[in-house]
Amino acid sequence: MVLDAPRSALRAADLPAPEPGPGDVLLEVAACGICRTDLHVVDGELDRPKLPLVPGHQIVGRLVEGGERFGAGDRVGVPWLGWTCGECRYCRSGRENLCDRARFTGYDRDGGFARFAVADERFCFALPDGYPDLQAAPLLCAGLIGYRTLRMAGDAERVGLYGFGAAAHIVCQVARHQGRRVFAFTRAGDADSQEFALELGAEWAGDALGPPPEELDAALIFAPAGELVPAALKAVAKGGSVVCGGIHMSDIPSLPYELLWGERTLRSVANLTRADGEEFLEFAPQVPVRTQVETHPLDQANEALERLRKGRIRGAAVVVP
């Protein structure tokens, strides 16, 4: 499925199988998760994709050929971070997620909305056994970046999750496993998401713009709505943090300094490092994180994206070639 231009539907295309370059693996795609970031790319909110582009950056595939790390037939996961330079000040200080020249899967490189994909093997992951392909796919971005976002909350006990989509449904389980208390903030009246959050261990679920049931120690924002930032700052206690886990957000309204006062922290999380991925993929089966997915045939990727746009997906969406 190909994006020819932003703000247009993906087009089903017959392309030659991609050629692995040096250090690349060629994978036969078994499943590819859909992420909010894919929607930002298709909708033109992330404005420098390679074009035409095959989107998709939560790829579960089986190795066909190439590279040295994996054997033929091995199951391999490909995340958003597709390549880094290894030389810049960020790469040299354990912050490759901020690499000046990073290249991203399904943005700078073709991704997994396809039958075959190539990836630099150094940025691929082995996937934990016990997760079928469909359930493994959302671990690769919703899981990894959700986990990094939660880590930025330090040892916060009372954690608010703003936007209860693919990332939050995973983070909720991890946070509960760590003994934290979870509060889920959704669109007003979104009874479905609220019920889903309670099923997964949140002790309260309600309107994101309304008052919280009690003060929070951290708020993690996964919905791309800037007005959540002042609402979340208002909800956190002194010394608490608000962490924005998405790659794009609508403008943040101006806010009184009083909301930040009291040593509250506001920060973003950008991308992932390979260390995040390895840590999370080892940790997920211990929880165990159970991902809930709805599957769509690859040629119905547009319909799946539309469901995500409208907030209709419970858990994560996955396309299957």
Ligand SMILES: [Zn+2]
């Ligand atoms: Zn993503």
Ligand SMILES: [Zn+2]
């Ligand atoms: Zn770099």
